[in-house]
Amino acid sequence: MSRTGKNPVDLPKGVKVDTTANKVSVEGPKGKLDLNIPHGVNVEFKDDKLTVTRISDAKQNRSNHGTIRSRLANMVVGVTDGHKKDLEIQGIGFRAQLQGKKIVFNLGFSHPVEFDVPDCVTATIPTQTSITIEGPDNVMVGQIAAKIRALKPVEPYKGKGIRYVGEFVRRKQGKSATK
DSSP states (O other): OOTTTTSOEEOOTTOEEEEOSSEEEEEETTEEEEEEOOTTEEEEEETTEEEEEESSOOHHHHHHHHHHHHHHHHHHHHHHTOEEEEEEEESTTOEEEEETTEEEEEOSSSSOEEEEOOTTSEEEEEETTEEEEEESOHHHHHHHHHHHHHHSOOOTTTOOEEEETTOOOOOOOOOOOOO
């Protein structure tokens, strides 16, 4: 039995759940999320708890058991509190500006880089060198943050680029003149 999968998911007040044979919808104050349930896993809603069980001990069913339970728990957290990723920009002259639903970056290229923010997440820029991505779906929040980070990955010699807040970048020494 999966250690993660056997624990039920507690639902706080204000969260509504709708389960069908192969789909679970979770709705709360921050939004609504849907999850398709694969064959071999059952989700039951009883006494303000979601319980995930598997039909058999087939390898794929065992793999899906804990994964589905974790995804459901993340959905519940997302519709109540939301998920958030913080990014920071390091480098002289590197900055970001929010223009409507676009983020315009100056990252040392010959042109400004524009990034369209999808409707499912919100982007805020408290300072020119910090970006906050928020939304109910942790997969989309992480994916958008990773796409922004990929615009200018941190280079190891000077540490310039876009990184997550608190991310450690191992620095390299670089060349030294020898005679």
